[in-house]
Amino acid sequence: METIDDTRKTTAGPKPKRYVIDLTVNGDPRTVVVKGNALLVNVLRDELDLTGTKKGCELGDCGSCTVLLDGTPVDACLVLALEADGSEIVTIEGVAAHGELDRLQAAFVDKAAVQCGYCTPGMILSAKALLAGNPHPTEPEIRAAIAGNLCRCTGYVNIVRAIAAAAEVEAVVEQGGEAR
Amino acid sequence: MFLPDFDYHAPETLAEACDLLRDLGPSAKILAGGTDLLIKMKHGLVTPRAVISLKALDELKTITHVPGRGVVIGARATHNDLVNSPVLHEHFLSVSEAAHKMANNQIRNRGTVGGNLVNAIPSADLPPILIALDAWITLVGSNTSRTVPLHTFFTGPSCCVIDPVDEILTEIVLPDQPTTGSTYLKFGLRRSGALSVTGVAAAVTMDGDTIVDSRICLGAVFPVPVRAHDAEDVLRGKTWSDELLAEAGEAASCCALPITDIRGTAEYRLDLVRVLTKRALKRAITEGHV
Numbered sequence: 001m002e003t004i005d006d007t008r009k010t011t012a013g014p015k016p017k018r019y020v021i022d023l024t025v026n027g028d029p030r031t032v033v034v035k036g037n038a039l040l041v042n043v044l045r046d047e048l049d050l051t052g053t054k055k056g057c058e059l060g061d062c063g064s065c066t067v068l069l070d071g072t073p074v075d076a077c078l079v080l081a082l083e084a085d086g087s088e089i090v091t092i093e094g095v096a097a098h099g100e101l102d103r104l105q106a107a108f109v110d111k112a113a114v115q116c117g118y119c120t121p122g123m124i125l126s127a128k129a130l131l132a133g134n135p136h137p138t139e140p141e142i143r144a145a146i147a148g149n150l151c152r153c154t155g156y157v158n159i160v161r162a163i164a165a166a167a168e169v170e171a172v173v174e175q176g177g178e179a180r
Numbered sequence: 181m182f183l184p185d186f187d188y189h190a191p192e193t194l195a196e197a198c199d200l201l202r203d204l205g206p207s208a209k210i211l212a213g214g215t216d217l218l219i220k221m222k223h224g225l226v227t228p229r230a231v232i233s234l235k236a237l238d239e240l241k242t243i244t245h246v247p248g249r250g251v252v253i254g255a256r257a258t259h260n261d262l263v264n265s266p267v268l269h270e271h272f273l274s275v276s277e278a279a280h281k282m283a284n285n286q287i288r289n290r291g292t293v294g295g296n297l298v299n300a301i302p303s304a305d306l307p308p309i310l311i312a313l314d315a316w317i318t319l320v321g322s323n324t325s326r327t328v329p330l331h332t333f334f335t336g337p338s339c340c341v342i343d344p345v346d347e348i349l350t351e352i353v354l355p356d357q358p359t360t361g362s363t364y365l366k367f368g369l370r371r372s373g374a375l376s377v378t379g380v381a382a383a384v385t386m387d388g389d390t391i392v393d394s395r396i397c398l399g400a401v402f403p404v405p406v407r408a409h410d411a412e413d414v415l416r417g418k419t420w421s422d423e424l425l426a427e428a429g430e431a432a433s434c435c436a437l438p439i440t441d442i443r444g445t446a447e448y449r450l451d452l453v454r455v456l457t458k459r460a461l462k463r464a465i466t467e468g469h470v
Contacts, residue, residue: 001190016185036188036231039218058181059219060287061373072260075286077181078218080211082188083235126285147372148284 001085004033021085025050026094034081041065041076044091052092052121056150063149066122067091073129075148092121095128104128104166113162115153122149127163136169181222187230194240197232198322198348204230206345211235212256212295215287240294240350243267250355255294255317255348259306260285262293272354274469278309278364278381284373294349297333300340301375303400307334308381309364311397311405313354321346331397334404358393360386361464365456366399369443376400377444378452380432382460384415391415391465396428396457401436401449408432411457420465422458429458 004018016035023030025048032047041058044050044067056064058077065076068090095102101109104124114120123146130137130145137145142163143156151159191197201208207229211217220226234240240256243265251271253262262268262279269276282288282296282305296306297317307330315330319342330352333340342349362383368374379399385392394415396408411432418424438449463470 017187019188036186037183039183058222060215060283063284063286066286069289072289073286074289075215078215078287078290080188080214080218080231080233082190083211083214083233144372145285148286 001082019082019085021082023081023084023086024088026090032081036080036082038081039077040067040069040079040081040084040089043081044076044089050091050093054118054121056118061150062119063122063126063146064119066125066149068125068129071129071132073126073148090125090128092124095124102128104131104163107162107166108159111158111162111165113155113158115151115155119149119151119153123151123159127166130163131167136167137163138169139164142167183218183221184224184227186228188233189230190233190235192236194237194320194348194350195322197234197237198320198346200232201348202322202346204232208232208345210298210348212292213258213290214295215283215291216295216299234348245271248356250353250357253293253352253354255297255350255352256292259283259288259291259293259296263288272313272362272469274362274364274381274383274464275306275309275313275354277470278305278366281305281364281366281368281376281379287373293352297330297352298340298342298349300334300336300338300404302337302403302405303376303379304405305364305366305376305379305399307405308379308397308399309362310352310354311407312362312364312381312383312395313359314357314383314395315352315354317349317353318351319343319347320350321348331405331407336403358385359383359395359469361466361468361470363460363463363467363470365460365463367452367456375443378438378449378456380453380456380460382457382464384461384464386420386465389419391418391420394461396432396461398432398436398453398457401438401453403437406435408435408453408457410435415461420461422462425458425461425465428461429454429456432457 002020054064056062060075060078209228211233240254259279364381366379384394411428414428433450433454438446440446
């Protein structure tokens with residue numbers, strides 16, 4: 001990894017080091033210069049203008065900053081940008097291919113699974129990772145997969161329905177599912 | 181919420197990592213998954229001048245069965261690596277199940293076993309089941325390497341015997357053993373993403389209906405994960421029955437010294453120990469390693 005040493009001094013001491021990292025974001029190769037303390041969520045939002053990734057609790061509880069890092073959902077608020085060097089990242093902006101809504105996104109619209117919308121990008125990415133590994137999940141599996149994504153509008157019933165519809169499985173949400 | 185400035189290092193070898201840690205001294209912190217360290221740094225509880233990432237050390241990520249040694253879990257394996265490991269499914273499914281009870285999917289994809297142990301919070305989900313399965317760990321320093329039984333590793337809340345300026349936890353070993361069943365039961369305030377109010381792990385060695393040996397470890401009811409020796413004594417050599425397991429549950433609650441906090445009162449936790457011990461034993465006896 002290339003580092004940029006800045007020898008100029010600030011009043012607070014030597015300037016912190018800069019590092020050059022390479023990311024593949026939504027299929028596009030991107031090169032970014034970051035400080036050691038840069039968080040992936042801030043690099044995506046502030047450097048790459050991908051503001052679809054939301055910031056909520058910033059402590060790994062709410063899941064609104066969920067992105068796919070090499071295919072697995074992670075909280076981008078708890079990943080240093082440097083830790084993602086060389087990785088492939090998918091944000092919500094990368095889900096709709098060629099301007100067409102992904103099946104999951106269409107199902108969220110169809111089933112009215114969006115209320116305020118703040119949790120939606122994270123929900124979609126968690127669901128996307130689930131369906132990639134398990135195309136026909138059971139309802140408890142759906143609930144377990146989105147357990148790290150909080151919807152404070154409490155719209156879980158329609159969210160579970162939407163994911164089930166995208167997976168073409170029947171959701172029996174009225175009886176209540178038990179997440180493991 | 182922002183992190184203070186620090187230098188970032190991602191050494192290519194374990195030896196290099198140990199040397200860096202020794203050279204940089206107490207101002208450096210080891211970064212594994214980051215799900216605990218970065219939160220502490222955001223809160224200003226730790227302010228390292230340098231962070232040493234174990235990102236490049238892929239050899240610390242494997243989970244294998246080594247005949248004669250047992251199941252060897254690399255310290256950098258994430259909780260979801262444990263959940264999905266065919267080796268653990270074959271030998272100790274209970275460890276996969278316990279890993280699945282920690283936090284949520286996103287955190288399980290980042291948080292590592294080694295980080296979970298070194299962070300040493302009393303309510304952690306993995307220590308009870310690992311201690312019940314008699315695990316030991318390897319700590320590697322720049323010139324040293326030592327083996328520590330996990331039940332002696334923890335010394336208090338957020339305290340353990342690792343030398344923070346020299347040692348790195350590299351592996352957890354679950355030795356080959358005669359145990360016939362084990363399980364970890366957790367009670368949290370939600371099914372997902374909640375810290376344990378009380379957790380109980382039990383491992384038993386059965387000969388027919390006779391309990392030859394057992395190990396019971398309690399989480400979140402003592403400053404460290406603690407063995408319930410009194411309960412184990414109740415069981416040793418006896419034929420199991422629901423009454424006997426209830427008696428063991430009572431004995432286990434005498435081994436706990438819980439506090440009252442935001443998640444539950446001390447009295448409630450004692451009652452949970454009693455009930456969860458009974459249920460965990462029954463599950464381990466009747467269902468094997470689950």
